[in-house]
Amino acid sequence: MNTQTIESELNAATVVEAASSAYPRLRSELNPTPLLEYAGLNRLVGGRLLLKPENLQRTGSFKIRGALNALDSCLPVAQETGVVAWSSGNHAQGVALAARLRGVQAHIVMPEDAPPAKRTSTERLGAIVIPYDRYTENREAIAMAKAAELGAPVIPSYDHPAVIAGQASIGLELIADPRVADAAPEQVLVCCGGGGLSAGIASVLSFNWPQTRVYAVEPSAADDTVRSLAEGRRVANPSDTRSVCDALLTPTPGALTFPINQALLAGGVSVTDEEALYTVGYARRECRLVLEPGGAVALAAALHNKIDVRDRTTVIILSGGNVDDEMLARGCDIYDRAPALE
């Protein structure tokens, strides 16, 4: 992949064109996720929140969208060689399912300390998992070596035009959703790791809902996009970053995703691990939704006033729900013990 060439050509218009072209092919493999609304939640925040539960997407996160689109872009070669990816878990499962759907062998480089549920699910989808040490080894180098050995294409988790176009399918679903047919929402809050999801959604909305403000939400321990937006250049997270939001622990905003996010996002905010866990508990208790902390940060931003949601309509992307029992119980415990939000 010649990143320089692609980077110069990739912008909101090309993302939307690619997403629109891909969507009919992706759609038949996706779970339709509605916009859910809860009276209690609206009262709590004093505004209207519409939740898009991508935790109910196949494999439990939105990642199948981009993974499948990227895999389709390298067929039929991948059917001969297999594909390689690296991921803390959700992209891994997305690639594994995409590969199974297309008859491709997936090889996934995954941290040794990834949640066991994510590793097990990836293997059950037929993928070969290659473990590595998150703190001493370089996952990208390991994946590239494997890809070279096999002659196989790599499916990055965010910094790839077809991945961004796949995630943009959420934007296409939003603009077609009957619940917002009468009026575009004022705001959309998107969980952000490498920025592929926010770049994809913001690209679509920039054409269809130009007045809608799209915000990236990150864990405060890995707020590289927040800081990069503030500084006007891509800055990295510390290599030893730790957070319960394992799905969002990317080293740096993407070379392809950041320029789009920089051009289109209204801003970025971050939430603490405690706030993300509280929100995991809230979603379990009040909405019967199983979220992982990284999938809950956008809702956490609304619950904890990081973005003003009063007296307006805000769409919240719930990006994933692959959470172990202990983490879910931690979230419920924090929620149960917390004083009621005003």
Next chain:
Amino acid sequence: MNTQTIESELNAATVVEAASSAYPRLRSELNPTPLLEYAGLNRLVGGRLLLKPENLQRTGSFKIRGALNALDSCLPVAQETGVVAWSSGNHAQGVALAARLRGVQAHIVMPEDAPPAKRTSTERLGAIVIPYDRYTENREAIAMAKAAELGAPVIPSYDHPAVIAGQASIGLELIADPRVADAAPEQVLVCCGGGGLSAGIASVLSFNWPQTRVYAVEPSAADDTVRSLAEGRRVANPSDTRSVCDALLTPTPGALTFPINQALLAGGVSVTDEEALYTVGYARRECRLVLEPGGAVALAAALHNKIDVRDRTTVIILSGGNVDDEMLARGCDIYDRAPALE
């Protein structure tokens, strides 16, 4: 209410007419629930399962549909007098939310041993809870006394034309769902307590999908509809019936619901508490769905071969998700310890 008169007039055609008329008014207060599909689940059962997650409906079960429609049928009187209902929990929350939406005071007779989460949620919706002993007192008598005292209408949990028509809105959503636009599913499995949900859905499908077989699924400890269908008359559950499926512990099929179910259902099956709990665990682990045991029995019937789902499309209604942590953990524990299903 003159039940004799209504009973003689109530049939599938009048249910569908009432549901079609009510739906535009109900719809704006409902969460749209999609049909979810999971590759792993399809592989497991050797057929295509489409899950309608009414656990994501407002208040965590489908009950808001019938409760709101019934409340609307007795406005504006109820705004002066309040309304009275009895329920183990899900109908209670449905009535409480409906009452809040319409500015009505709800009074709910609820068993002392109802799951704490259900009682708390009902009270937080503004309802007044009147507790009673499930094993020694008659909830209907208590509710009727309260209604007489207030001069208020009663909203029964299933045996009422407007309640059945409200639940029938699920049938209207099924026939309009793009996922089954090409071909009607061969089967629909519906969790069954008093039979309002199955009667409502079967009424709609009898006109629109006449070849589709609709089955009621009950807990084996409260299989009154299964036995009533077999005997051709309404038979009761023992008064001391106990099951983890608290949402389905009705004394007997309804006078209004049973004739419709008798005419339209392809049959009824039951699942054990263990099978229902296993399914609660399956849904949490594999689909990121929070179900209560009573809301899981239809899926349990598919997972445990009570209905043959191989090589065909089966819609499964997941009817509710108001489950306490302990019960959810019990389900996960049973699922984790069970040998893998073939």
